[in-house]
Amino acid sequence: MDNILRFRDDGASEEPAVTLDSFFDQSNATAVRLEDGEDARQLIPYLDRLAMIEIGFSAFGDGRGYSAARILREHGYTGELRAQGDVLVDQLAFMRRCGFDSFAPEKPINAADAKKALARWEEVYQNAADGRKPIWSKRHE
Amino acid sequence: MYKYDSYDQQMVDTRVEEFRDQVERRIAGKLTEDQFKPLRLMNGLYLQLHAYMLRVAIPYGTLNGKQMRMLAHIARKYDRDYAHFTTRQNIQYNWIKLAETPDLLADLASVEMHAIQTSGNCIRNISSDQYAGAAADEVTDPRPYAELLRQWSSFHPEFSFLPRKFKFAVIASDEDRAAMRLHDIGIQIVRNGDGEIGARFYAGGGMGRTPMIAPLIRDFVPIGELVSYAEAILRVYNRYGRRDNKYKARIKILVHEMGAEEFIKEVEAEFTHLQGQNIDAPAAELERIIAHFEDPAFETGLSDEIDRSDPDFAIWLDQNVHAHKRPGYAIATISLKPVGGIPGDASSAQMDLMADLTEQYSFDECRVTHSQNIVLPHVRKADLYSLWQKLDEAGLASPNLDLISDIIACPGLDYCSLANARSIPVAQKIAKRFADIDRQKELGELKLKISGCINACGHHHAGHIGILGVDRKGTENYQLLLGGSGAEDVSLAKITGPGFTEDGIVDAIETVTDVYVAAREDGERFVDTYRRLGMDPFKEALYG
Numbered sequence: 001m002d003n004i005l006r007f008r009d010d011g012a013s014e015e016p017a018v019t020l021d022s023f024f025d026q027s028n029a030t031a032v033r034l035e036d037g038e039d040a041r042q043l044i045p046y047l048d049r050l051a052m053i054e055i056g057f058s059a060f061g062d063g064r065g066y067s068a069a070r071i072l073r074e075h076g077y078t079g080e081l082r083a084q085g086d087v088l089v090d091q092l093a094f095m096r097r098c099g100f101d102s103f104a105p106e107k108p109i110n111a112a113d114a115k116k117a118l119a120r121w122e123e124v125y126q127n128a129a130d131g132r133k134p135i136w137s138k139r140h141e
Numbered sequence: 142m143y144k145y146d147s148y149d150q151q152m153v154d155t156r157v158e159e160f161r162d163q164v165e166r167r168i169a170g171k172l173t174e175d176q177f178k179p180l181r182l183m184n185g186l187y188l189q190l191h192a193y194m195l196r197v198a199i200p201y202g203t204l205n206g207k208q209m210r211m212l213a214h215i216a217r218k219y220d221r222d223y224a225h226f227t228t229r230q231n232i233q234y235n236w237i238k239l240a241e242t243p244d245l246l247a248d249l250a251s252v253e254m255h256a257i258q259t260s261g262n263c264i265r266n267i268s269s270d271q272y273a274g275a276a277a278d279e280v281t282d283p284r285p286y287a288e289l290l291r292q293w294s295s296f297h298p299e300f301s302f303l304p305r306k307f308k309f310a311v312i313a314s315d316e317d318r319a320a321m322r323l324h325d326i327g328i329q330i331v332r333n334g335d336g337e338i339g340a341r342f343y344a345g346g347g348m349g350r351t352p353m354i355a356p357l358i359r360d361f362v363p364i365g366e367l368v369s370y371a372e373a374i375l376r377v378y379n380r381y382g383r384r385d386n387k388y389k390a391r392i393k394i395l396v397h398e399m400g401a402e403e404f405i406k407e408v409e410a411e412f413t414h415l416q417g418q419n420i421d422a423p424a425a426e427l428e429r430i431i432a433h434f435e436d437p438a439f440e441t442g443l444s445d446e447i448d449r450s451d452p453d454f455a456i457w458l459d460q461n462v463h464a465h466k467r468p469g470y471a472i473a474t475i476s477l478k479p480v481g482g483i484p485g486d487a488s489s490a491q492m493d494l495m496a497d498l499t500e501q502y503s504f505d506e507c508r509v510t511h512s513q514n515i516v517l518p519h520v521r522k523a524d525l526y527s528l529w530q531k532l533d534e535a536g537l538a539s540p541n542l543d544l545i546s547d548i549i550a551c552p553g554l555d556y557c558s559l560a561n562a563r564s565i566p567v568a569q570k571i572a573k574r575f576a577d578i579d580r581q582k583e584l585g586e587l588k589l590k591i592s593g594c595i596n597a598c599g600h601h602h603a604g605h606i607g608i609l610g611v612d613r614k615g616t617e618n619y620q621l622l623l624g625g626s627g628a629e630d631v632s633l634a635k636i637t638g639p640g641f642t643e644d645g646i647v648d649a650i651e652t653v654t655d656v657y658v659a660a661r662e663d664g665e666r667f668v669d670t671y672r673r674l675g676m677d678p679f680k681e682a683l684y685g
Contacts, residue, residue, distance in 0.1 A: 060176075060302070061179060061302055062384055063262075064380055064384075066299045066300075066301075067299055067376050067380050068380075070299055074414070074418055088176060090163070091302075093298075094296075095298075097298035120155060120159055122155070123151055123152060124296070124298075125293060125295050125297075126420075127420055128298050128299065134422075135149075135292070136292070136423070137422075137423075139146070139148070139426060139429065140423055140425045140429075
């Protein structure tokens with residue numbers, strides 16, 4: 001677990017994430033893993049009981065997980081949302097904006113590099129899942 | 142035109158610093174080429190046959206004089222004293238050194254320009270009507286809406302790793318000068334029965350190896366929801382677009398395979414959901430942007446008289462000057478298609494001159510067109526003759542707008558690593574064969590478009606006459622297509638039959654134009670005659 005970058009104050013979920021199929025068979029699971037192409041909307045009825053959702057990135061260029069993350073946050077999910085797999089430092093800022101708050105990259109990301117990457121963009125043009133105020137809103141305050 | 146505020150400037154400056162950091166890490170070996178590739182691509186930097194190519198964004202094709210002068214400076218300082226205007230209203234530099242790109246981007250940022258998202262699988266530079274704000278037929282200036290979308294799409298966190306690249310075009314008139322329905326999303330700004338402004342959305346158009354005309358997705362989206370509707374389409378595409386095969390990954394394939402009806406259902410469901418997510422900027426933001434595009438201080442009481450006594454000027458006037466919405470003004474097109482030249486190329490000196498003319502004659506505004514020419518949108522009719530004289534001295538007064546030598550051509554095998562055949566020499570040979578301007582005018586409007594491979598960057602599917610270069614057992618071979626159009630009469634060109642050699646294709650063009658001249662009825666353009674007669678007489682003449 002050394003590779004995990006976590007941006008939450010609560011304790012990490014101890015429970016291993018199960019596949020979507022097993023999740024539907026196990027009524028008490030609180031951690032689930034979505035693969036790139038799996039439909040995040042299937043989890044909407046269960047968001048209250050979930051403590052951790054892990055979204056797999058098989059290749060950094062496959063961006064489906066960004067939509068999955070935003071959909072989960074837009075439907076009120078507040079638990080841990082983890083990006084796992086081919087997660088690179090240059091994608092962290094986008095992932096944070098889509099609602100990910102923990103990262104389990106296959107190849108470790110240097111903590112200082114991550115900090116720098118996440119601090120770089122002071123302003124954003126869009127409303128997304130991170131609660132940051134977009135430029136268009138600041139312009140008309 | 143739009144002027145950055147401190148936020149816009151900060152975004153562009155931050156990008157320069159981020160890219161500087163990425164280039165340093167690449168040069169230091171901390172990033173592999175595989176990891177660096179998507180990062181540089183999102184910043185318009187391609188590795189081509191001979192060197193890095195950098196594509197600079199020209200949002201909706203609009204530039205001021207200072208910006209045009211900077212493009213000349215960059216050609217001089219970082220490249221070989223010339224650059225290439227593209228079919229996406231952008232500009233490309235072909236001989237760029239990686240280590241110098243951060244400084245180049247900093248130079249661009251100093252004049253409110255950038256290379257953000259000019260390549261990569263993300264939302265690309267948004268194109269528009271080159272006559273925006275000047276044409277008499279528009280409902281409103283489409284560019285404020287393109288600017289709103291530019292800001293929304295810049296560094297979009299959800300849509301930076303799409304299945305494939307994604308192109309928008311925004312127009313606001315029934316006449317389509319931007320090939321709107323051949324884009325991933327085409328938007329026509331319209332007014333409804335109640336006089337309200339809104340957006341008509343088309344989605345799933347494109348050229349490439351599987352050309353498609355975008356179907357209508359929604360007739361009217363209230364303008365205040367323009368962005369959330371676009372976001373809904375992008376989300377459906379990001380989730381369901383194919384990722385197993387790069388050639389089937391564009392949204393046109395999704396719309397086609399899903400069927401427009403099912404696609405619309407998905408988009409509408411997503412749109413309904415996103416309406417509650419505070420995606421759209423308030424009306425005040427759109428008003429702020431619109432204020433940047435207000436008319437310049439046009440003079441009133443100007444004469445519409447033009448002295449046509451110089452016959453060479455009169456030819457240019459008839460061909461390259463278009464009606465303006467205001468009395469006493471005209472829209473002038475500077476052709477970057479001299480006979481024997483490279484379509485869309487301009488030297489640093491020519492760009493400097495165009496910058497001067499932009500400031501002197503056109504309220505400090507010019508436009509790049511998707512057919513790779515430059516437009517001065519607001520020229521006083523009384524100034525046209527002196528403008529023409531200056532253009533003529535610089536080799537920029539070819540009177541061939543929309544004629545057979547106004548050829549769109551991709552860079553082809555001379556530059557591009559994807560190409561199968563050269564495009565530029567074919568364009569040059571055709572232009573030479575039809576060099577006589579009287580003959581060109583006799584042939585009338587004839588849009589000829591050449592691509593050096595099936596990716597169709599030269600828009601051959603949308604040519605009245607299209608040429609596609611292919612590799613046939615190691616030799617370049619050119620297929621001929623007829624009957625396409627990227628305008629409001631949008632259609633896809635059809636292939637005539639077996640291909641031709643480089644010289645053979647020039648003869649073949651002459652053969653089909655001869656068929657047209659012999660068969661045309663009054664007022665018919667080449668494409669009209671083709672549509673009336675069909676392929677047979679052309680085929681018969683070509684293959685006997």
